[in-house]
Amino acid sequence: MNDTQNEKLAQITPETLIIDVDIAKNKYVARAIDDRGFEFGKRVAFSNDRDGFEKFLRWVEDHQANHQKTHMVVGMEPTGHYWFSLADYLDSCGHQLVLVNPMHVKRLKEIDDHSPSKNDTKDAMVIAKQVKDGRYSPPTFLPQAIAGMTHRGSMESAHAATHRIRPCPKAT
Known part of the structure; x- marks a missing residue:
């Protein structure tokens, strides 16, 4: 194991709430686990818009309060442009x-269930376990920069323009 892997593992502590999000075009599914992989509560499905993201953050804050977690890491599988x-x-x-x-x-x-079948709940848990084990990378670019680099008439630009939701209500 190299130093980078150790640094990633060191970020996941007993105070860390690991949130995993499975990305889709219109609906996301999230689950929450602790540093040992214990799952908290039920998954939450939310839409790819401001209302959905606010619902997601309320769900996260409830888990943080209920389980005394002061740090949060959100992991996701970058699927197309839908994660931007x-x-x-x-x-x-x-x-x-x-x-x-x-x-x-x-x-x-x-490997986990000897089946290649796909579903949002299963994918979300696999994502969480990878984050817990330090098998992740930080985003290397900002989503708004990507939206600006795409062709003006492309589907990605249209999606980014219609789903522009910055800033976070708490940041203002």
Whole structure:
């Protein structure tokens, strides 16, 4: 294990709430675990817009309060351009966001239950376990920069323009 891996593992402490989000076009699914992989409560599904993101943060804050967690890490699998809006929102709120490799999610999912079947709940738990184990990377670019680099008429630009939700209500 290298120093970078150790640094990532050191960030996950007993005070850390690990939130995993499975990304889709219109709906996201999130689950919460602790540093040992114990799952807290039920998953939450939320929409890819400001109302959905606010619902998500209320759910996170409830878990932090109920389980005495002072630090939070949100992990997600970057799927197409659909993760940009949530990443932008979390960044504006000052929350730590990390990304997991989609190929690792696919392979670990098959290892966990000997089935390649896909569902949002299963994917979210695989993402959380990767974050817990330090198998993630920080975003290397800002979502708003990506939106600006795409062609003006592209689907990604249209999606980014219609889903612009910055800033976080708490940051203003």
